[in-house]
Amino acid sequence: MPNDPTEMRFSPLHEAHLASGAKMVLFSGWQMPVSFDGIKEEHIAVRTHAGLFDVSHMGQIEVEGPGALAFLQRLLTNDVALMEIGGAQYSCLLNDDAGVIDDLITYRLGGDRYLVVTNAGNHEADLIQFGKVARDFDVYVRDAASRYAMLAVQGPNARRIVAGQLRIELPPRMGVIPQQIGRRPALVCGTGYTGEDGVEIMLDPEIAPAIWAELVDAGVVPCGLGARDTLRLEVCFPLHGNDLSESIDPVTAGLGWACSEQTGFIGSDKVAVFRANGTDERLVPFEIEGDGIARGGNPVISGEETVGEVTSGTWSPSLENGIGFALIRSDLAEPGTAIEIDVRGKRRPARVSSKPLYSKKR
Template sequence: MTDTASAPLRRTPLHAAHLKAGARMVPFGGWDMPVQYAGLKAEHEAVRTGAGVFDVSHMGEFRVTGPDALAFLQHVTPNDVSKIRPGRAQYNWLPNDRGGLVDDIYIYRVADSEFLVVVNASNIEKDWAHLNALKGSFDVQLTNESDQWALLAVQGPQAAERLAAHATPDLLAPKKNAYFAGTLFGMDVHFARTGYTGEDGYEVFVPADQAEALWEKLLETGIQPAGLGARDTLRLEAGFPLYGHEFSDDLHPLSTHYTWVAKDKAHHGREGLQSAPTQKLIGLKLEKVPVREGYPVKQGGRVVGHVTSGSSSPSLGHPIAMALVEAGAAEADTFEVEVRGKDHPATRTDVPFYRP
């Protein structure tokens, strides 16, 4: 979970609150972030059985407005942005021109000609440069609002109910991917019924200067603070790809089970995406030994790929992993993963590994 970049680490508006809550902080994507508070397993289980809150304020937010806002986003992404109604959200990609991804993103439609684009923290500067380079003659305005917002992800089967007692409007009725303005503990916020854990919940956009007050109110209700460690095991169990692991500038995104994102439409990078991927992302189940990113995956003793993400699964009680392997080897039932010079048996399994 660490990133050893030499530049000074950035801090979210909740940095002091994390220290107060006893968080262990680690470098991640250029930020000083909490990896755990009470412990990874306890935080993981809190989200699977109740409600937990993550600080994801390191994510970037770009506002896209103007008469050509929709046309511009259609040009830079492969998913069909025209399908997003105001008050809804959509998962999407920013393809480059060589068959990889600049980033994977979420797009929230605020109004007919206004969108909010949320990007990965480590890619903010890269994404900003990429979008501005593609503006061309589009009548569109791009605004980087990343420093204006804090983003809190309240996730778990009890998340909506816990928030609803202190919020307006009703949080129990909106469906997944809803996006709307409201209040939480009397503060003006925006709610998005989205998340990265496989559980129900809301991501709450709040002005940065109100983030700490909102965080404290959430903790007072008994919602468990959760760190990057639990966020990673939760997303892995749900089979969610992570940029820098399953996606990158050089990995073909159609190697993954997210092929549904690429629609049949004209867009930047389409030619690169149309090339056939030579690898396929698979799920692996192991019996005892956890495996990590980069570990070799073998078939009959021959290296056919590598682990992209791996961990012990708190929900399932055994190690799991996602791995990129040669397309011709992907349908095999059994593999081996090399750990410190020793091969350990692994069984191909469906992704997601866990369904709530």
């Protein structure tokens, strides 16, 4: 039976978060920690050491059967056939007009067995689209969200600590290894949303609190969704709901690299046209020059004209200034272009940047 989407959801780590004094926030219907000891400290812990995130709000959909590959090729924008067993791949899920229903990571667990990780706020919409398309394929689709807690351990020391503490086999970057954690089946994935090396672990909700505590004891710093947001923005990973939506296509969003039109996915005809002809707008990263922090919804100005809107804006703990994503007119999307952002009535000078805004080499 489908879950009531208006119902408040709780992570299997909810009690542990409350006990640790985390500040909680409502995110896509889930009560999740926004910070433990402060967003800045947590952010820097991930960039320099290792941070631990509860991402149990993320959903999972299992896809299995002889038609699994053909089914996923129809749904997902990337070329799923390129993924080997034990591999992982980023994709968009589009509607008929090439609007982004969700952006997803798919793991190939076996010959015709895949697991797709969804954004919490889109899980139900994804299931509907998966279910609709599944009718035409010899495939079995199952909502597996309640079967997994999900932890992300991210940072330069993350892999070393996880391997030593949990005594598990580590996958390569963009790989997955099914194995046991706490004598229960688990998936250890070489993926993340911070720009740092690390792993994401999908595991039995019942043992999640013990594993969380073990990793914290081993020195991994608990981090909330606040730091997750500043980390992902510094490395220019879009967030669905802010930077991506059903009213934006992947070419506009700068995700053309994750689209293989020759596979014939839903929306591929539109994507091919956008790629060939260009789009009116582009999603670009920007950096504020000087004071001010742009926030989602702030107008982007060029000359005296409004030319776009900030979709995500925050203060970057690594760069120590305001950064974000903006959807702006394509002729202004070139990195280096000077723009202004209207931050609550004050014009703040900013510049379109190249991706990523932050990198270790910088």
